[in-house]
Amino acid sequence: MVDPDLICRELQEKIDSHFEWLLVRENGKTFPLRKTEIELTPAETRLLFGVVDDSGFRVSRILSHESDGNEISLKLGLQFGREQETVRLIPRTPARELSRAVELARLEKANETARIIAENLPGTTIRRVALNKDNGRIAQITVETANGARSVALADVTDALTPEMLLTTAVTTYRELQRRHKKPIAEVWLVCEKKRARNLQKLCGLLRENSKLTYKVFEISRKEGSQKLSVLKSLRVSDLWREKVKKVVLPAYVELSETAKEIVSLSPDKIDVIFSKQGETLRFLGLPFARVRRMLGTEKAWFGIERKRRPLKEENWWELLEFLDELNAYRQHEPENKRHEFYRTSPESWLESILRRNIRLLDANLILSPLYNQFRTSADKIDLLAIRKDGRLVIIELKTSPDREMVFQAADYWRKIELQRRRGELDKAFAGMKILDRPALVYAVAPALNFHSDFETFAKMLAKDIEFWRFELHENWRADLKVLARRDYSPGASFTNL
Numbered sequence: 001m002v003d004p005d006l007i008c009r010e011l012q013e014k015i016d017s018h019f020e021w022l023l024v025r026e027n028g029k030t031f032p033l034r035k036t037e038i039e040l041t042p043a044e045t046r047l048l049f050g051v052v053d054d055s056g057f058r059v060s061r062i063l064s065h066e067s068d069g070n071e072i073s074l075k076l077g078l079q080f081g082r083e084q085e086t087v088r089l090i091p092r093t094p095a096r097e098l099s100r101a102v103e104l105a106r107l108e109k110a111n112e113t114a115r116i117i118a119e120n121l122p123g124t125t126i127r128r129v130a131l132n133k134d135n136g137r138i139a140q141i142t143v144e145t146a147n148g149a150r151s152v153a154l155a156d157v158t159d160a161l162t163p164e165m166l167l168t169t170a171v172t173t174y175r176e177l178q179r180r181h182k183k184p185i186a187e188v189w190l191v192c193e194k195k196r197a198r199n200l201q202k203l204c205g206l207l208r209e210n211s212k213l214t215y216k217v218f219e220i221s222r223k224e225g226s227q228k229l230s231v232l233k234s235l236r237v238s239d240l241w242r243e244k245v246k247k248v249v250l251p252a253y254v255e256l257s258e259t260a261k262e263i264v265s266l267s268p269d270k271i272d273v274i275f276s277k278q279g280e281t282l283r284f285l286g287l288p289f290a291r292v293r294r295m296l297g298t299e300k301a302w303f304g305i306e307r308k309r310r311p312l313k314e315e316n317w318w319e320l321l322e323f324l325d326e327l328n329a330y331r332q333h334e335p336e337n338k339r340h341e342f343y344r345t346s347p348e349s350w351l352e353s354i355l356r357r358n359i360r361l362l363d364a365n366l367i368l369s370p371l372y373n374q375f376r377t378s379a380d381k382i383d384l385l386a387i388r389k390d391g392r393l394v395i396i397e398l399k400t401s402p403d404r405e406m407v408f409q410a411a412d413y414w415r416k417i418e419l420q421r422r423r424g425e426l427d428k429a430f431a432g433m434k435i436l437d438r439p440a441l442v443y444a445v446a447p448a449l450n451f452h453s454d455f456e457t458f459a460k461m462l463a464k465d466i467e468f469w470r471f472e473l474h475e476n477w478r479a480d481l482k483v484l485a486r487r488d489y490s491p492g493a494s495f496t497n498l
Contacts, residue, residue: 004042011047011065012040014072020092023051026085032092049074060085106131109157110139113191116220117143117153120229135169137161143189152177153189153218156196163200164405164412166190170215171461172454191218197232205235206411211461237465240415245423249277256280259299259312260292266324270331272353284327286349287342290320305341333478347400351445352383354481355396361481362396362445362471365389382413385429391436393421399446406451407458407468410442414466441467448472448484459489 015021015035023031031051039050039059050059060076063084067073072089093101107129114129123146132138132154138161141153154170170188177185190200197219204215217232256264256273260280264271267284274281279293290303290312301312303320312320329335330342331350337343359366365388384396395417397410417440420426426435444455451470459468468489474482 004045004047007047007062007065008040008042011072014067014070015040015089018070018091022090022092024088024090026087033089038089049076103131103136106136106139106157110141110155113139113153113155113157113220114141116227116229117141117191117218120227121145131157132169132173134172135165138166138169140173149186150183151187151189152185153191155191159193159196162405162409163196163203164408166192166200167203167215167408168404168454168458171458174214175457187214187216189216189218191220191229193220193222201232201235202240202415203408203412205237205240206408206415206463206466207461208463237463241419241422243419245419245425246416248420248425248429250429257292257294257299259301263290263292263301263320266321267328270328270353272356283349283353284324285331286351286353287327287331287346289323289327305345333476348383348398351398351400351477351481354477355384355398355445359384359386362443362483363388363394366394382417385417387430387433387435388441391434392438393417393426393435393440394443395440396443396445399444399450401450402452404452404454404458406444406446407455407462410444410468411462411466414440414442439465439467441469443469443471445471445473447475447477449475456489462489464491 015038019035021033021035021038023033025031033051037052039048041048041050041059047062048059049062050057052058060078062074063077064075065072070091073086074089075084075086077084110129110131114126118124118126121143125144126141127144127150128140128142130140132140137156137158139153139155139157141155142150143153144150152173154166154173156166167190170190174185174188190197190204192200197217201217204212204217207215212234216234219230219232221228221230254275257280260273260282263282264273270285272283274283279291281288282290282292287305289305290301291309292299292301294300302309303312303323304310310316310319327342330337330340332343335343355362359368366386367389382395383398386394386396388394395410395413397406397413399406403409417426421435421440444451444459451472455470459470462468470487470489471483472485474480474484
């Protein structure tokens with residue numbers, strides 16, 4: 001018989017070798033633990049394992065254990081041995097050390113970018129290399145040209161940021177640096193790898209001419225161990241219509257499956273359906289809760305949220321009914337607990353589902369059908385794509401919390417939709433309707449207090465070709481959606497309270 005005391009000492013020695021651990025359970029949940037929060041207790045022929053998780057302090061029997069390097073795997077007996085679960089203990093790097101390592105890696109990348117700038121732009125002097133104070137994922141490099149003018153170069157040191165985030169950071173950084181009276185900044189350089197640089201070049205092409213003078217996009221191209229830096233030309237809006245257009249792909253099936261019909265009938269005023277190549281996704285006030293797929297002539301369905309999804313069969317149909325009762329209880333404007341995940345999850349999709357059922361709540365000139373939600377253009381999904389009675393397209397971008405990238409994100413959608421409209425790609429999406437030969441309108445929609453403080457600054461930077469509107473909603477939009485005010489950001493337009 002294995003001595004529990006001996007096993008306890010061996011495991012305790014391994015646990016004591018690291019100050020912090022991460023407990024990973026079979027269901028995917030993780031819990032950070034200090035070594036002092038892990039208890040190992042020998043009891044006669046058993047070894048007990050005790051930790052704190054989301055259900056409180058829990059003690060389980062260790063049935064077996066394995067160690068692979070520093071990681072420890074424990075097979076636990078639960079419910080007096082009736083259930084078993086395997087958990088993993090993974091050493092954690094202390095947050096302070098991890099943060100320091102990440103910062104050093106980003107600074108190293110920032111210095112590499114500074115070196116590329118100095119090597120490719122003769123006469124340019126690097127004055128300072130740092131990370132942007134508001135966004136540590138962006139390098140901020142102060143450069144001085146031969147004539148003494150200073151500029152700041154911004155570069156993504158994580159290769160993960162969107163062009164919209166880079167541009168908004170560039171605008172706010174320039175605005176802050178301009179407040180300095182000593183040696184003001186002349187330009188902001190946006191330094192990116194090839195693909196991201198081209199996308200950023202198109203986004204900057206949507207700015208007004210006076211704004212384009214401030215922001216320059218530089219492209220890094222790498223060949224055979226060398227790095228070349230070149231400035232991309234500033235584009236006009238008319239230059240953007242020369243690229244190839246992405247084909248609009250509509251779902252093969254637009255008829256509800258029998259399973260989907262049956263589920264929708266349980267709560268038709270709250271359940272809607274999104275069609276895709278893979279089948280149907282059913283949403284309860286915007287929250288995806290069920291999926292139906294056609295496989296070899298048969299319909300397969302699943303229900304549940306994220307990892308808790310399970311197959312839907314005749315014998316567990318009652319579980320779906322109970323699940324819908326729970327959704328009804330918590331996904332409403334006044335639930336018992338506003339911290340419940342059903343209330344807090346996907347608020348923008350909730351707002352979208354309300355508007356999808358009656359888009360005229362937003363604008364009486366909009367037509368209810370056809371109306372596309374999560375319309376795919378290129379790799380992006382537009383919240384709502386609608387059409388007015390006069391045939392003019394409307395791009396609707398929704399937010400329920402302040403989002404600094406909202407304006408430039410919507411503007412980029414406008415560019416992609418306008419390219420498809422000009423090439424006739426949207427005709428099949430709005431079959432039977434004549435699309436007006438004018439650029440789409442853009443509606444930015446959010447609760448009145450949830451527009452980002454920089455929204456107006458960014459909106460006024462857009463080219464006059466983009467007709468950009470702001471719609472302010474009542475804060476209690478879940479109960480009663482009302483438009484309180486709207487503003488047209490075209491030159492000379494004014495704010496309108498409704």
